[in-house]
Every structure is written in C-alpha cells, then in structure tokens.
Amino acid sequence: MLDNSQQTTLRPSASWSGQQSLRRLAPVIILVGLLALVPVLAEGLEQPFLIRVFTRVVVFAIAAVSLNIVLGVAGLVSLMHAALFGLGGYTVAILAEHGTTELLVLVPAAVLGSGLAAAVFGLIALRTTGAYFIMITLAFNQMFFYFFVALERYGGEEGLQVFAPLDLAGMALGGRTTIFYLCLAVLLAVLVAGTRLVDSRFGMVIRAAAGNDRRVSSVGIAPLSYRLAVFVIAGAVAGLAGALLVVSQTFISPAEMSWVRSGDLIVMVVLGGMATVWGPALGAVVFLLLELLLSALTIHWQLPFGIIIILLVLFLRDGLANLIGALRSGDGGRGHD
C-alpha cells in the first residue's frame, strides 16, 4: 500500500549515540541554521515582510514534520491534520478572546486540546484501514471545518482576531523577529524529538507495524495502541503549530483548517520526502515559496500548482530529501537518511 522503502531498514535504538547521531542531525542543523539567517537577510535587504512570510513557513514546517510521523513513519494517510492544526489555533484565539494572554497557559491548552481530539477521532478512524481511513479522516476534517464556520460567536466564516497582546512568562512578547526565533526554536525541538522518536524502540514498532501489521501482532504487540499513540502525538504537535500560527499572525479563520490545507500538508511531506524526519520541513519551505512565487507571477497560479503536484507524484515520488541524498552519495537515494 505504501512505498515501504523506509520500513526495510529498521535501526535499533542504540544507533542514537555519538557520531552517528551527529551525522543524522546534520541536515537538521543545516536547515535550521539557514532559516536562522532569514531575519538578518530580511533586514539587510530591507524586506522585513519576509520575516512574517518565513514565520508562516516555519509554522507549517512544524505541522508537516508532525504529519510525517503519521504519514511517513506509521503509513497512515490522514487528511484531518489541518483540523487538528486549526483546533490548536482556535484554542489560543478563543482563550485570548476571554482574557487569557499568557503563552505558558495558551500553548499547553492548544496542545492538550488537539491531542485530545486526535485521541477521540483517531480511535474511531483507526478502526478502519486503507481507503476507508483516508475518507473518514477527510470527513472528520470537514466536520471541524463546518463547526467553526457555523460558530458565529467566534467569528464564523470571517475568522477570529486576537486583539489582546500576548505575554510569555509575564513579559510582553516582542516583535516579529522574536516570534520568528521562538517558532524556529520550536521547529528545532520538534525535529530533534522526532528523530529520537523514530529511532527509539517505540518508533521501531511503529515502522514495523506499517510494514507488516500481522507480524507485529504475532510477536505480541498490539499495533492499534501504538498507532493511536502516534496519532495523538502528531495531533498534539499539530496543535502546537496551530497555536504558533495564531501567536504570529494574531488571526485564525476556518480556511486554515479546510481539507485543502490537509492536502497542502500532505504535498509538503511528499515533496520534501517521507523517509527522513527533516524532509517535510524542507518540503514546507519549498511549497510555500513556490506558492508565493507562482501567485506573484499570475492570479491563475493554482493551475500550474496543481499540475506540479501531479508531476511530483508521477516523477519525484521519493521527495527532495532523497534527491539530495542521492546526489550526495550517488547510491540511488534509497537509504533511510
């Protein structure tokens, strides 16, 4: 069902040590390091709007990395990730509307809310597999979408603006540069934690279950509870990304949680490459910059964009991360790194 090239090389958890871990984290460090230069370059080029653009890029990179834990590692094609992302955003916006402005309260609430929703709806959706799972998660995504569209009290279709200035640990949150580095720090933490998760014993069971469910059951492990745990973890991180979106743009609308956004996130993951933890972050960068570039060229940018997605699926199935790996080592790019 799923391209299982990444499932064929199961690494023991012992690989997380010393030099090897440094090698595995090298792309993460390079990617985050390059992103860290953005505010400097943006100020230097006198294009400060780029900081906002890249804050959005970093937020979606976090969401894409979390989706890949479900999609690339556990092999579950979930189309409800945007709903969990948006739910995190709405949690922050609605609590802020009622006077809570402390990020140390708002962000954990968003993480908890999205994680809880992922637990409830994941439990139902994970009863099914394959195509059913795709369709059900798509339907659940639209359920959340229509719920917030109809929720007139909190802006309905127009969305909800956060007017109150937010605080971090009692101090006023700084300007856009501070918020950018805050989001980037979260991305770094998510990438490192994601790499550790995939390498851990837990991650090995998840990958094994994606490769052969029955064999995992036969050695006495119940794959369902592992899948649910992965779904909840990824959902909670999506909620974290959604919370950061609202912190950075002080606004959320149902459009951020429509199923098209779920589709966008999957495209980011596949574009970047599912076989690595950092690939989807690269995918998010390329995806959003491509969107920006095409929409600057023509108002009909969705036509070339749609065609690019189709070509991507036809010809670049293993993603950019794999392409980079192949160019670097010349091994055909099929390895896990």
Next chain:
Amino acid sequence: MTLNLIIEQVLNGCQLGVMLFMMSAGLTLVFGIMNLINLAHGSLYMIGAYVAASVLAATGSFLLAVLVAVPAAAAVGYAVDRILLRHFYRRSHLDQTLATFGLILAANELVRMIWGATPLAMPLPSLLAGSVSLLPDLQYPVFRLVVLAVGLVMAGVLYVLVTHTRGGMWVRAGASDRTMAAALGIDVSRVFSVVFVAGAALAGLAGVMAGPILAVQVGMGEPILILALVVVVVGGLGSIRGAFVAALLIGLGDTFGRVLLHPALGSMAIYVIMAALLALRPGGLFPSHA
C-alpha cells in the same frame, strides 16, 4: 414542528439524498473495481453545472442544457481517466489522493479562467420555476420535485442495470473480486472504463440538477464530494445498494440536523451518524468485499 414542515423537510432530505446517490454511485464502483480513490469526482459535477449554465444562457432550453452537459461531463471523465488516472490504478492510495488533489486545484482554476470568478445564475424556464400545492398550506417548488424524480429514476435504472443484466453482473463481479472476475474471462478494464464514464455522466447530471438550487461557482464540487465520500463509507465501498440507503440516510440526517439543532451542531450531525455506524460496522452497511 408542524406536520407540513416535517413533510417539506423529508422531501428536501430525500432530494439531497438522491443527488448524493448520483454522486456516490460512480465513486463507490470506481473504488470497488479499480481500488481507485478519485477525489476529482466533484470536479465533474462542477463541469456539468457550468456547461449547463452556459447552454441555458445561450439557448434558454433546460432540456438542451441537460443533453449537452451530461455528455460533456462524461467526455471530460473519459479523457481524465485515459490521460492521467490509468497511471494510478496500481499506485498507492496516497499517490491517488495526491494526484487527484492536484487535479482538483487545476480543474478549479481552469473553470475560473474560462467562466470567471463570479457565480453563475441558472434561471429556470417558467414550466419548472413555480411551486405546486401538495397539501393545503404546503407549497413545494416544482424543480425540487423534478430533481427528486430524476434521482429516483436514475437509481431505478442503475438498480436494473446492475442487478438484472449481464453487464451489471460483470460490474458486481469486478467490484467484489477483480482478479477472480478477470480469471473468469471478464474484460475488467473495459468494464471499468464504461463504469467510470457512466459515473462521470451521473456526476455531471447531479451538477446540472444542483445548478438552479445552489450557486454555480468554482469549488462547488468539494462540499458535495465530501458528503458523497461519507455516503460511500457508510454504505460500504463498492456497494450500489449501500450507496442508495446511505445517501438517503445522510440526506435526511443532514437536512434534519440543520433544522433541529444549533447550526454549529447541525453541520456535524452526519459525521456523528458516520462515526456511530462505523463504530458498530467498520466495513459499512453493505460491505461488498468479503
């Protein structure tokens, strides 16, 4: 709630139900036979509506609009299947989802380029525009009754075709076990092509019927696609009978959910129905694969 209101809502629900059936019949058979998830099915519905609106504006004849729009949707469906989708029959569901997602973006933009971003109106001819009195104090639009009738006739025709003809037997055989059907000498890929084009025509017809009731606009295919997917999941993938029962259930559930509950909750009603049914029967009401 008065009796008249209940009758009116039952009719509305059934009308939505038969529309959903026309959408989901193609979707469920395409999945059943070729294991293909086609999210772009809603785009065929949109194309049917747009072509019909253009023909209606040019000629003023609703019948002519139907006669042009339905073959147009079928032709587009045929072209998309031959050019693109056939490369995806054997690919993973993820690839199919992504490719048809890209197709939706491209189709929406193409329609916007051809017809513009403003929604089109589909004014009905006077014969279909009025209301009839079903009961004292109960006026009901003629066109909605026509939609209901067309949907029921289509369901009847499909039922006879699928359960009482040789071709229908091939379709059912292909949907429940493609390999076995092929081994028995059925040309499954030709059966599938016919089913795909017929499904596209039905989606186009549903689009034409929806045009005068809803707005003809870019992206109109997606909300109905999601509802049709819910129908397919509830009915059981690959089952025509399941699609019909589920379509009526979802149509009525959605209509009454919106009337009886707070709008924010009413819009969730059908998903709750879906979740509850799946908790009891993960394979849908009438699973076609053993």
